[in-house]
Amino acid sequence: MESMFGRQRVEIAPGAVHTPDWLSLDEQQRLVAACREWAAPPAGMRHTRLPSGGVMSVQTVCLGWHWTPYRYSRTTEDGSPVKPLPDWLADLGRRAVGDPAHRPDIALVNFYDQAAKMGMHQDKDERSDAPVVSLSIGDSCVFRFGNTENRNRPWTDVELRSGDLFVFGGPSRFAYHGVTKTLPGTGDPATGLITGRLNITLRVSGLD
Ligand SMILES: O=C(O)CCC(=O)C(=O)O
Numbered sequence: 001m002e003s004m005f006g007r008q009r010v011e012i013a014p015g016a017v018h019t020p021d022w023l024s025l026d027e028q029q030r031l032v033a034a035c036r037e038w039a040a041p042p043a044g045m046r047h048t049r050l051p052s053g054g055v056m057s058v059q060t061v062c063l064g065w066h067w068t069p070y071r072y073s074r075t076t077e078d079g080s081p082v083k084p085l086p087d088w089l090a091d092l093g094r095r096a097v098g099d100p101a102h103r104p105d106i107a108l109v110n111f112y113d114q115a116a117k118m119g120m121h122q123d124k125d126e127r128s129d130a131p132v133v134s135l136s137i138g139d140s141c142v143f144r145f146g147n148t149e150n151r152n153r154p155w156t157d158v159e160l161r162s163g164d165l166f167v168f169g170g171p172s173r174f175a176y177h178g179v180t181k182t183l184p185g186t187g188d189p190a191t192g193l194i195t196g197r198l199n200i201t202l203r204v205s206g207l208d
């Protein structure tokens with residue numbers, strides 16, 4: 001939410017909190033550089049294929065556990081081992097949640113080109129109700145945060161900008177959400193990302 005003092009931390013729904021400008025420029029630069037390495041093959045960034053035969057418009061690389069709709073595994077579709085989730089990234093997730101016991105073991109790194117979006121869905125392939133941490137870098141987007149019942153209204157549209165944190169847990173952990181559009185040209189090239197949007201979600205798998 002915008003006030004004359006800038007954007008404020010807002011609880012969008014119980015357990016769902018938007019914290020603007022949470023990442024420093026240094027942290028964003030480090031994440032962009034790391035995402036470039038994670039995106040490289042093997043087990044690199046690709047468009048996820050859906051069982052329906054469709055292909056997601058975002059490109060994704062997974063760390064820790066590989067997500068294939070609708071389950072997690074230790075290897076990708078072509079049999080490559082999934083890249084590890086580095087401790088420093090799990091530490092960042094722990095700091096975002098503010099709970100010393102929080103231990104994310106999955107990162108999904110999504111890249112949105114200017115046409116990419118993500119339909120309303122729940123993050124429900126994890127066997128844990130621990131909060132999901134979402135970090136955004138690059139172009140702004142319209143993030144639609146809905147309800148836990150279905151993909152329809154009520155929802156709240158939130159503009160996520162570069163450096164913003166969004167955490168959803170508690171009663172909002174299984175709320176439907178999606179990205180209706182990105183806003184091309186709104187990112188700061190100083191992050192190292194010249195075009196497009198990166199989103200990193202950190203999750204607890206509940207698997208071993
Ligand atoms: O890009 C975003 O902000 C949301 C990504 C998301 O919902 C997901 O990866 O499940």
Ligand SMILES: [Fe+2]
Nearest residue numbers: 121122123177
């Ligand atoms: Fe999601």
